[in-house]
Amino acid sequence: MKPPRSMLWRVSLSYAALALAFGAVTAALAALAPNLGPGAFIAAVAVIGVAAAGLAIALGYVLVYRTSRSIASIAQSARELASGDLDQQAQRPAAGTEDLASAFNQMAETVRGTVRDLSGERNKLTAALNTMADGIIVIDGDGRVSLMNQAAQLLLEVRTTDFLGAPLAELARDHEMQALVSGSMQARELRQAQLDLLHQRRLVSAIATPLGDDGVLLTLHDLTRFRQLETTRKEFVSNVSHELRSPLASVRSMVETLEGGALDDRLAARDFIARIEHDVHRMESLVSELLELSRLESGQMPLDVQPVSLKSLAVETAAAFHDRGADRGVSVEIEIPDGLPLVMGEADKISQVLTNLMDNAIKFTEPSGKVTVSALPDQRFVTTSVSNTGDGIAPEHLPHLFERFYKVDRSRRDKGTGLGLAIAKHIVLAHGGEALARSELGEGATFSFTLPRAS
Secondary structure (H helix, E strand, O other), rough: OOHHHHHHHHHHHHHHHHHHHHHHHHHHHHHHHHOOOHHHHHHHHHHHHHHHHHHHHHHHHHHHHHHHHHHHHHHHHHHHHOOOOOOOOOOOOOOOOOOHHHHHHHHHHHHHHHHHHHHHHHHHHHHHHOOOEEEEEEEOOEEEEEEEOOHHHHOOOOOOOOOOEHHHHHEEEHHHHHHHHHHHHHHHHOOOEEEEEOOOEEEEEEEEOOOOOOEEEEEEOOHHHHHHHHHHHHHHHHHHHHHHHHHHHHHHHHHHHHHOOOOHHHHHHHHHHHHHHHHHHHHHHHHHHHHHHHHHHHHOOOOEEEEOOOOHHHHHHHHHHHHHHHHHHOOOEEEEEOOOOOOOEEEHHHHHHHHHHHHHHHHHHOOOEEEEEEEEEOOOOOEEEEOOOOOOOHHHHHHOOOOOOOOOOOOOOOOOOOOOHHHHHHHHHHOOOEEEEEEEOOOOOOEEEEEOOOO
């Protein structure tokens, strides 16, 4: 690299001035030469020569030292810039290094701007990847993960933050996914498959796309919810068919019996007609509950929300079940304190929830048992509980009690359609509350729901 012109000019001028001074002194000595002896003249010239050489060396040293120190400072700034310190800037350059310092500062500013642009693009890409519903994983040619978004971490249940550089086999633990990635990498073609992730209990659609650098882009689309919806749909059709098949078969059988001559027997005819009426009423109730549940789930049932007294509703509902409980030998008690805060809701719907819960409680309470309705407030909600004594409910049934058509004992077909608790749950959800169930075998069961306080 050539020295800067300004530095060359400064050095040239300095030596020119030194030469002029040396020439002037030499001329003066020449003028005095006649008055000096030969030895004195030679000694004077030697002294002047040595002094000039020393001065030239000193001047050159000062110029080189200042210049080299400035260049070393710029070089150190360049090293710091290369190591990642983007705030580096050449300060107070020495004479002759101004152009070098200016070029360095321009380069540093360009680097800072480029890094800012790249950082902004990276942040946009990271935000886009992390907001995607699909999982994105980039695997390099060695089978190690070089990128994974949050959706992929959730799908694969990756809890460690140190996943970059880890083998995909350690994170996914699914041989079918490994085979898909390996096949795409080796064949250099897009591969697609549906994978059952047994460890995560998820169904995913996986697409492996080969990249130019011997890597693979793996896209994971979660199909678990769609499978659950499909399963729910099939179970719904099956349950409705099951619930309607029995009463329809019963009605058909009794109609055929009446047509076969039982209609002439007045006592038998009345008995059959009563049974037919019972089964028709049961089917009507099933259809009505299905329609109501459908409207609740779709949000098409508006609520007339007003401050409501839970105690008054509980007392009225309990009175309606008093005779039924007495016939079964089951007592109904209300343990709701006076001054219980009002709740926000529609009185008829809350009464329907209480009716469903108390109906179930009495239905599954053995004679001489007890059903208790209680309520407790907190800062935001009032929790109402309906408890009964008896055998209780096994733990494996508790998570499913509020599902449509779910019955703990399916052999007892006279115990309802299995929609009452599902309806109760969706009514509570529509009010902004939550429905819960807890039980221990041999100690009865408690069904609770929360409603927001009016004040």
